[in-house]
Amino acid sequence: MNKTNGIDMIELKAALLVDGVRADAQALRGVGTIFKEQNHGLFGWDLEDHADVALPDDFLLPDGTVVQFRMNSSSPLCIRVVDSALRLFHGERDVCEVRWIDRPGFYDQRIGDGKKMVQIGQVGGEDCLFFCYQNYCSHFAHGEQCLFCNLVSTSQTYDSVLKKKDAELIGEVAGAAWGEGIVKHILLTGGCFAHEREVAVVERILMSVRKHGAADRIPGTILPSPATGDDIERYYDTGIQAIGYSMEIWDEALYSAICPGKAANTSHAQFLVSIERAVEVFGSGNVFAVFVMGLEPKDTFLDGVKTLIGMGANVVPFVWSPNPGSRLAGHRAPSAAWYADVVREAATLVMNGDVPSGTENHCYRCDGNSLLHDALRERGVE
Ligand code: SF4
Known part of the structure; x- marks a missing residue:
């Protein structure tokens, strides 16, 4: 089982995909300019529409696992900035660092x-x-x-x-x-x-x-x-x-x-x-x-x-x-x-x-x- 710092990365990725995730405004800075944003080339994978907000297409867990960003404003999973780094929280529990992917x-x-x-x-x-x-x-x-x-x-x-x-x-x-x-x-x-x-x-x-x-x-x-x-x-x-x-x-x-x-x-x-x-x-x-x-x-x-x-x-x-x-x-x-x-x-x-x-x-x-x-x-x- 792939555990990084005691986290089951596959179950965490599955939770991010089925429960969706949020990101606060500070965390979203640079999405669409520095970091790769969603462009809806075919389907929409979020749990809710977000026509006026640029959201990340996907992001990386600490072991390099790629996770699609699926927006859900009521998800317990949220990405915030702590000490200049992006961190994933479940409620108030700090889960791990994450990284957006650079924009081509x-x-x-x-x-x-x-x-x-x-x-x-x-x-x-x-x-x-x-x-x-x-x-x-x-x-x-x-x-x-x-x-x-x-x-x-x-x-x-x-x-x-x-x-x-x-x-x-x-x-x-x-x-x-x-x-x-x-x-x-x-x-x-x-x-x-x-x-x-x-x-x-x-x-x-x-x-x-x-x-x-x-x-x-x-x-x-x-x-x-x-x-x-x-x-x-x-x-x-x-x-x-x-x-x-x-x-x-x-x-x-x-x-x-x-x-x-x-x-x-x-x-x-x-x-x-x-x-x-x-x-x-x-x-x-x-x-x-x-x-x-x-x-x-x-x-x-x-x-x-x-x-x-x-x-x-x-x-x-x-x-x-x-x-x-x-x-x-x-x-x-x-x-x-x-x-x-x-x-x-x-x-x-x-x-x-x-x-x-x-x-x-x-x-x-x-x-x-x-x-x-x-x-x-x-x-x-x-
Ligand atoms: S998933 Fe089904 S409905 Fe959607 S584009 Fe493909 S064939 Fe058509």
Whole structure:
């Protein structure tokens, strides 16, 4: 167990994600200028909206664990300044020091017709360059969006990024970010309209990224949507090293209930066919199955981890907490102790398998909303 000064860092991170956190005004000084702020590139992860206040995107615990900042003004967890350092308090108890993450220099650079680069790409955690090439999902039009998803309300509340990003502009932003020397991985996702073939969009984007200085094989992950298996070889040929599939929920009946539109388009069985083929094409460890953790029982979630590891895939489970604008707003997530316990069992299953870690494409520094990388890291996998 990873204990720094007697603190279970995984349970602390889980508490910060499910209970949210606050920061006082003094602690927020420099957020958006010196320190990296939230820019809502796709979803809003806070427990409440904050359209007029710049908040940190994420922060670091003493052992380097990256934690997503999820605002909750009634959380007992609060970040304050003590003797010029940021400290996390639970009520009046001083828990530990924390640090904001530096703001990338490219965020304010202007591009195209004067847009800021941050409106096109953002850095997740400390080293993952994130592009959502089109903030669009067809399921909202029919009220069939996933129950946990707040894509549309996030876009309406913050309107902070371009809805559709041009391949050439994405390449320029990638070149600037790589030139700064902070990013190591790329993460690409986005919805496409019915008339567009998503793989063609991704081909143009990665050609542009390479034109602006990336290597032939680009460390990172594409999350195609919809995730049918037809184009796997073409995705591989774009140069991206890994592919991911957002299965969301392992239990089939819960998947259909929680993700009605998505389940109608892509069944649980279709995901598995795609993942199996993707492992053949991209190689063991270079395929990720992405889950929303906390909306299904421990046993079905762990069944999913075991099966996927057996297939040669890795798993990225994001910690669910109810977001404003989603249909589950106002509900409660499982306890931090539940998350810590289940993710450690998942880590045991991963350690018992023989799948390469995939950390050259997605690592514990990439984002602060998953715990599995941290649970593996406490066992020496980085
Ligand atoms: S598929 Fe589900 S999670 Fe993804 S954008 Fe659409 S509603 Fe949201």
